[in-house]
Amino acid sequence: xxxxxxxxxxxxxxxxxxxPYCSMILRELGAEVIKIEFRESGxxxxxxxxxxxxxxxxxxxILNRGKKSITLEMRDKEGQEIARELIRKGDxxxxxxxxxxxxxxxxxxxxxxxxxxxxxxxxxxxxxxTGPNAGRAAYDTVAQAMGGLMSVTGFPENPPTxxxxxxxxxxxxxxxxxxxxxxxxxxNSSGQGQRVDVSLQDCIWxxxxxxxxxxxxxxxxxxxxIGNMHPSIVPWNNYHAKDGYIVLCVVTIGQWQxxxxxxxxxxxxxxxxxxxxxxxxxxxxxLDSIVADWVKGRTVADIQRIMDxxxxxxxxxxxxxxxxxxxxxxxxxxxxDVEQMISGPLKMPGSVxxxxxxxxxxxAPAPFLGEHNSEIYGGLLGLSExxxxxxxxxxxx
Numbered sequence: 071x072x073x074x075x076x077x078x079x080x081x082x083x084x085x086x087x088x089x090p091y092c093s094m095i096l097r098e099l100g101a102e103v104i105k106i107e108f109r110e111s112g113x114x115x116x117x118x119x120x121x122x123x124x125x126x127x128x129x130x131x132i133l134n135r136g137k138k139s140i141t142l143e144m145r146d147k148e149g150q151e152i153a154r155e156l157i158r159k160g161d162x163x164x165x166x167x168x169x170x171x172x173x174x175x176x177x178x179x180x181x182x183x184x185x186x187x188x189x190x191x192x193x194x195x196x197x198x199x200t201g202p203n204a205g206r207a208a209y210d211t212v213a214q215a216m217g218g219l220m221s222v223t224g225f226p227e228n229p230p231t232x233x234x235x236x237x238x239x240x241x242x243x244x245x246x247x248x249x250x251x252x253x254x255x256x257x258n259s260s261g262q263g264q265r266v267d268v269s270l271q272d273c274i275w276x277x278x279x280x281x282x283x284x285x286x287x288x289x290x291x292x293x294x295x296i297g298n299m300h301p302s303i304v305p306w307n308n309y310h311a312k313d314g315y316i317v318l319c320v321v322t323i324g325q326w327q328x329x330x331x332x333x334x335x336x337x338x339x340x341x342x343x344x345x346x347x348x349x350x351x352x353x354x355x356x357l358d359s360i361v362a363d364w365v366k367g368r369t370v371a372d373i374q375r376i377m378d379x380x381x382x383x384x385x386x387x388x389x390x391x392x393x394x395x396x397x398x399x400x401x402x403x404x405x406x407d408v409e410q411m412i413s414g415p416l417k418m419p420g421s422v423x424x425x426x427x428x429x430x431x432x433x434a435p436a437p438f439l440g441e442h443n444s445e446i447y448g449g450l451l452g453l454s455e456x457x458x459x460x461x462x463x464x465x466x467x
Contacts, residue, residue, distance in 0.1 A: 073100015074428035078254070081153075081160035082106060082137065083144075083177075085113040087210065087236055088194050088270065089166035090133040091243030096162070096250070097136040098421050098430035104156065104446055105134060105437070109141035109465065112439040124413030126436070132418050135408055136434030138442035143466045150176050152467070155451055157182050157189065162250055166194040169204050179265050189263040190253040194246045198269030208270060213238035217274025222282060225297040241277060242270040304350040304357055305329070308387065309365040315387040316370050318361060318377065326350070328380045333364045410435045443467055 078101040082093045090105075090113070097103045107113050115130040122128055143149040154177070157163055163182065165172055172178045172193075179191045193199055196208020197216075211232050214220050219238075224231030249266045257263055281301060282293045293301060298317070300306035306319050320329050323345045330338035338360075343349050350357055365373055370386045377384035388396065394405050394417065404420040421430030447453045447467060461467045 075099045075101040079160045080162045081156050083165040086115050087239035088242045092246040094133050095247045103137040105137040105139045106142050122413040126413045131436040134436040139437035140443050140446045141440040144175050149466045158185050162190045164192045168207050169199050192266035194268045196270050199267045210236035210238040213270035213274050217271045218278040219274050222293050224295045226295050238270045238274050242273045245273050304354045305361045311370045314370045317385045319383040332376050332380050
């Protein structure tokens with residue numbers, strides 16, 4: 071099936087999580103992604119545990135499925151010229167080095183934009199290409215810390231806490247996809263390429279500030295950590311049932327009255343001090359305790375049935391074991407088996423892109439290092455077998 075981005079070629083210099091997550095999405099949507107890796111070791115993510123029985127990095131296999139891997143020594147002048155030829159034939163360049171690295175490789179925006187005026191040059195870094203912190207190295211947790219997310223994550227009696235998954239890397243990769251698609255649309259109408267500059271810190275700050283900037287502006291105080299509760303909504307928490315945990319989220323007056331009814335608390339249904347959200351927030355401790363007492367005497371299944379019958383939002387806390395066999399997740403094809411050439415079938419998350427004509431395709435395997443050297447160097451760039459052998463002997467490819 072032809073993808074929505076069929077015919078779009080990505081020259082991908084990125085590695086680890088954030089950049090490869092971006093190009094994973096572009097590949098799922100149909101783009102051709104040529105992953106350029108240093109010839110000695112490749113993407114460092116290849117060796118991050120867990121490792122499959124076939125010796126492949128499992129996380130690498132998820133983030134790089136369907137891409138074409140080539141090896142190239144970009145610190146060599148001849149390797150740089152080969153990279154420039156690939157860029158001439160590309161639509162998108164993606165990189166997530168610390169700012170300055172691509173310039174030192176003679177592959178920076180000012181250099182290569184002259185080769186390909188239609189090029190979309192996407193840079194994803196910890197702090198962006200400009201500003202006092204631009205040259206600083208960063209990983210996901212650095213961005214979570216400096217974007218403000220850790221300051222509001224966790225419980226008040228505990229230290230600032232990072233989110234479980236690498237949300238800075240993953241949302242940074244997602245925002246880069248959005249920026250690339252906007253740049254593609256602009257190029258389609260104008261013929262003009264452009265530079266894309268995405269900062270992980272910017273992304274985390276945007277996500278965090280949606281709820282934290284208003285209280286600060288209005289009161290002068292930074293928001294703190296309140297565990298699983300919502301700063302502006304009560305009840306909204308993760309509650310301990312007899313056999314597990316369940317999340318309850320009650321927002322509107324109508325929802326609160328329904329909850330009071332199913333809890334057997336008729337006095338709360340018309341209590342003017344519990345109807346508006348602002349009043350419920352003032353009585354957070356009291357009302358949250360009432361809900362917690364109701365939950366703790368019941369099973370998760372009982373609570374979910376009662377809440378579902380009342381059309382009230384709730385959810386059991388699911389772990390990977392439950393999710394991977396969950397009927398709804400399975401019905402949405404969100405767990406797929408991808409056949410790796412070396413490791414055999416590996417379970418991976420499916421594609422979220424349920425487009426009616428051009429859905430995302432997560433089924434292609436991740437490449438082994440340099441798997442597509444002959445295809446790209448011989449087919450796309452037209453190098454002869456003798457030239458490819460020469461470049462291999464010189465340790466350039």
